[in-house]
Amino acid sequence: MSDVLLPKNLHEVWKIFDKSSETLVYAGGTDLLVKLASSRVPHSTPNVLVCLENIEELRNIRETDGRVRIGACVTHSRLLSHPLIRDNFPVLPKALRLLGSPPVRNMGTLGGNICTASPAGDALPALYLLDAELEISSQKGSRFIPIGQFIKGPGYAELQSGEILIAIWLDKNNDYTIHHFEKVGQRNALAISIASMAALIKLSSEGIVEKIRLAWGSVAPTIALSSEVETVLIGKPLSQVVLNEARPLLNQAISPIDDIRAKAEYRRTVAANLLIRLSRYNGHDKV
């Protein structure tokens, strides 16, 4: 049995950190509480669980100088319906719509999805493409770190003892015309992704790729990026032929594994097929 503490502000969090050495921090608990419950032996759990979801300053979304600051404890449901997110970063709600189920989206938070650092985290490919910057705080102050440097490996994020993630910063000025997310799971809801891909694309009026950013989930220890694939597509139309040329480059960028949900070979092929499917946008300049 563990105590669950519900601090109301950051000051209270720091006080808890001062007092207890063995703490486990969470927000929605959709991942952590399931893990704790499945090991039912009482004394294997940490001494103190610290739930951040009641901290008001971690729960708001605001705009500052062309940047949007999302509190780490904003739920996926809230993000889905928030005009700032919907209008400026449509790729994010496209991904979040496929995350878990309504109850999971009502409880789970964006900060939680990041700190869990799963390669299958549904919000992560979009956040990588949006160059999300993370605000990490401790009693000593704040630091900022790009999401790609924060997430180090499966389940492993660059969070020091005494630190918490308090906000996610996104730059508003992007001129992408296509905001794309696709996920392959084993059913239509409540399915952890087997492979996913997010894309931000700017096509010229002639349908030529001017800018493109791509990210894949569940096919590498962290979100997979490939500047090689992006480079080869720039200046070309999104045709099947062109996209197929990029397939070998993608192969080098990903390193999927066999697990309980799918085999590596399937993930590898599907990751490439998701890329080739971008040809559906060939000739469409806005989606």
Add this chain to the structure above:
Amino acid sequence: MKEYAIINSRLPKVDAWAKVTGDARYTDDLTMPNMLYGALLQSPLAHAKIKRIDTSKAEKLPGVKDVVTAKEAGLVKYGVSPARYDETIFCDQKVRYIGDEIAAVAAVDLETALEAVSLIEVEYEELPLLLDPFEARKEGAIAIHDDFPNNICAEVHQEFGNVEEALKTCDYIRTDKFVNKKQDGAFLEPQSCIATYDLNGNLTLTSSTQTVHYVQRTVAMVLGLPIGKVRVTKPCVGGGFGPKASANTIELVASLLSMRTGRPVKMTFTREQVFQHSRARHQFFHELTTGVMKDGTLIALKNVCHMDGGAYSSFGIATVYYGGSLLGAPYKLPNMKYDGYRMYTNKPANGAQRGHGGVIARAAWEQQLDVIAEELGMDPLELRLKNMMKKGDVTCNDFNMSSFGMEECLEAIRDGSGWKEKKGKLPKGKGIGVACGFFVSGAGFPIYRSETFHSTAMIKLSEDGGTINLYTAAADIGQGSDTVLTMMAAEAIGVRYEDVRVSSGDTDFGVDLGAYSSRQTLMSGHAVKQAGEDVRNQVLEVLSRNLKIPVEDMDIKQGLIIFKKGKVDFSGLRSQYIKEHRGWVDAPSGDELTFKEAARVAYFEKGVVVGRGSYKPGDLGGKYKGAAVGTSPAYGCSAQVVEVSVDMDTGKITIDNMTDAHDCGFAINRTNVEGQMQGSLSMGVGEALYEEIKFDAKGRVVNPTFGEYRIPTALDMPNVNAIIIESNEPNGPWGAKEVGEGAIMPTIPAILNAIYDATGIRVRELPVTSERLFMAMKEKNKK
């Protein structure tokens, strides 16, 4: 068709308000004063000798009230079929799967009980593991049960007609193999129970069960109590689908702990324990050889089936028979040979699940029939129509189709799905498939040999005549038997639906074998109908004497007495009733004599007005060994058309449309019948596309959660066009027969046939995950 006041309608379920408001109470919602919590110590090894058990540390933990092992529980063997009692409450010499029960603790709260369990020390000596049923039957393999040296728990060999000779006459013969994976019942409510042993030596067990009767018998036998001292009752139950149709470990352990401590004891499975206890669908390995004539006439079927039984027999003896017998229909098939083998392995015991042993055999065969139709250049729906049995046909294994609306089902789905416009005309990536199936309306015999009634019912009128109490031991586990039986009672008596109050699922209310084998509408229904008619006759007879009007000149409808030959002066009865109930709100009024006034007259004469009903099937034919598994008073049947889309880049299958027609004989509650059809289809979708219990090399279930053991969500199910066919079953109450399980039979093969139509791939291994289909398509493209 005859007009009915209550049945054949769409009345809301009796428990609708409680369910939609969350007021319904399930076992784990209940507490008792002074209640203890029980927890199990289960084996972490799949096959091992127990060298030593030390419970001393657990006993010393404050808050612990009792610790029990085989030493305290005894070694009385039990199981489902008396032919294979192979379980004891706790393991004594060895453990046979991960989860096998070794000890239990009762403590003041669950946390203490769990901590005490972790303090019990067990020393094991590991034994070789047998996880593969084919390895298990090899010569020299270690015996999981000493009495079964080759690990064959049961085998069945049946032949009807002469298959080898018949195959020689066939124009076309083909053999196919098919395999599924071990399933979980995936009911939402884990098993839970509270046992209360009182100072007079009565044990009351409240449990999440499908069958209070069998649990009562098992608990009494294993714990050495007189049957009459054991009462088993169920509150709301959140699904069962088969695995809850026999006594489980916690029912026995909680009872034992309560007897020893004198306090109520609650035990509830975690979801992982549900997966470990299992008793759900087996893994089947079928090899089917079918012979036909050029014109599509079915001549012979040879069926060889190996089943992974898991560590204990559970329902397996019945399952291994059903794996053969349920292919005897719905097609005319003169020759059928079956060889079935059920092997013990070091995995959770497999048992019964919706459609019992027939679902995978059906999936295998209906897909093979599709292949045969294609080879013969026939429309698969036409092939089925050509061979279809009709009312009055008897199968080669002696099943009597006393009603059989199979042809109507096929025609309904053909026309309802637009089959003719779609078959063969869909673009690549889209497909349409058809399949049929049938199922029993109740097992013809109890699971133990007995002359017992299968269902009894009692209807008691209240003293004021205004309430009709129906008592039945039938189990409503969410499927709606309380509603159906209430409607039947109201119809039989002639009163309003809301005047009948049902009390059910309690061994004190009578005998009922319970909610399994799709039996309650037909069997419990017969008993309730009879009890209702008994009450009706008793009331009318007393009224007849009182008013001097012949019984045949009266009727009861909607709670009113109908005098067929004109007005009758009943003012004396009315003024007496009103006088006695002055000050109460429900005085009778109006021009008609009410049922409650009539019932009051019957009360004055009899004191107690009780209607009685009881049912058992008559002689059902079939004298061969194993005939008891599959013979039934009636058979439901169904046909389905499924349409799918396949994403060629990922293998993802989307079910676009399902058209299902089911012959339920006569629909007592039409909405409920459709609900059962939809539920069956949803379960079939899960088994076809997603569900598989996975094991690691040590025999541990690696996906014991609904996150990684995937059943369909609302987003995975299409709308279902559910078409009710009514063939008026002569052996059913008002013509009713089953819908609960038969509707799942065609689902899996109809999906498989649709996938083939979409992709050209025949998948003979379930589940057809996106990955499995994708890799098969990739393989095919290579060739």
